[in-house]
Amino acid sequence: MPSVHLAAPQRVRVPTGPRPWAVARAWCIVHVGQSAIILSAGSDDAAARLMALTSRRRGLVAGGVCVPDDDDFGALARRLGATTGSAALDVNLDAWSAIPAAAIATVDLQIGPIAVRPEAVELFTALLRAENGAAPAGAAMDPRPVRALAGPLSRAALARDDRRIARLLSRLVGVGPGATPAGDDVIVGVLAGLDAAAGSLVDEAVTRVARDALGARLRPLLARTTAIARHDLTAALAGQYAEHVQRTVAALADPAAVPAAVAAARGWGATSGIDLATGTSSALARLLRRPDHQAPSTPDPEHRRSA
Template sequence: MTTVFKGHLGTVRHVRVPLGLDPWPEEGPFDLVHVGQSALILARPVERRRDHRSALVALTSQERGVVPGGICVPDPAEFAELVRRLTEDAPTRPALTPRLVRLDGWLADPPRLVERIDLRLPRTTLDPRAVARMGSGLADVPWRPADPVMDPRVQRELAGPLARAALASDDPLVEDLLVRLIGAGPGTTPAGDDVVVGVLATLSAAAGLPRLDSDGPARRLAAPLAALLDRTTAMSRHDLLAAIDGQFAEHVHGLVRALADPSLVAGAIARARTWGASSGIDHASGATAAARAVLAVATDLFPSRTIHATRRSA
């Protein structure tokens, strides 16, 4: 037996959605596949899925922010009411009974205020002080579980090598590292995948270096990454495909901004610690390791004036 929610969700009057996308899912039922404190994940039934990118729709709170392919309900009362209405009979349903949700009411009566948010990262000039501070702050984040299988640090340590391989155009090494990362580690979105998203974010946004202006390093990850998506979860495929397309969740934007401004680092790390069991710190670790790699390239390309002056006087 299937339970179907058919309400028109008229309590939601204000939403935030990604720029350039139709914010309203088409008619038809969705499977409710995940219920969290700050997000509800809906999946299109298999027969209606055109590709990985269109498989999922995330309904998120302001705490979670706008995510690729999602609809954010920023008002806490409206989001709480949305969760209540979509899950109100969950305790009485058998565990294996599918829960279908129809959002048809939003097609006929959309929210009055719709904000469109650009999830493409702007060009960013990294600040070495901010990158160093982010690295130190992440090193101080405690990790308690003793089970090595649940330790995401194994995947985080591969972020720097992956970014350096992409910057060096070492395609075989890029592919080898992606094989070791995609689908690996704990979490609904595995830690290795979140690390790759962080690396892609920094490589997509970094500005000021000739070899980065064409997005070459980020593109170098795209082809081998797309070939590995079947190794991971549906939620992670969704995030990775968006990252390949240059779109990142708002909280990832916050991490990249912090890598350009030391005053934002502490707040960015605090917010990252609230994003999933370890996903936020995994994103931050990937983004920071890539930032270190980019700055190392910058140092090689542009030696300091002090060094030049010393050489001239010698």
């Protein structure tokens, strides 16, 4: 099979852990876009690993490589873009192993300790409510019914109601518009919300139980969605989130940053950013209503039943 040797970029940013390009010898091109190039290790295997090379604007994603220099990124996209339409090509990244350590910035994609402020969550929720007031322009399939499940999913997860979790996940995984179906974005958002709240709004044990409950029911369903969504979900289950998710979550510590964060979310994909943010806000709003958070709570029947 012919292969394309990709020259190493000047500088890269990668997640902590093994270098993403080192996990496979040969890569296939899945997609070459304006701000992301998606490669896959191995070919048709449903468990194939994906690696996203992203531009500075898109930011680093889990298991990916961010090429912060726009010219560098453009050169990669052009080189690979020029090959689409030809027969299957291997992409060879051998040259990348020579990238000097000084040119590699390592980024921790775990959601760090964040002092989530209730008023920021309220503002975030209010802005998203406004966002969900109308169907997104140009969307042939309305993502809002899927987003509406974010609240119930958060509640079920916090209540460890396994049957309800399974029922909701089956209506979310792989469902909705987009290459990462909206439902999957919502789930990633809920997980991010739980991780953001851990240790600030509630005790970490509370969120751990909830994300474990979600994980147990989610893993068997992963084959029901696209490879890219599966990649995102798997990373989120491992506590890894793309930088743009991190930025959204960080805004929850500062109400002043919230409007900009929602505006930014509007710009990812057709609906993905708002799908994900809706998941996050739902999870946090549920947590704020729990009795072990000091804010006045409304009785939560699901919680009472399992407590």
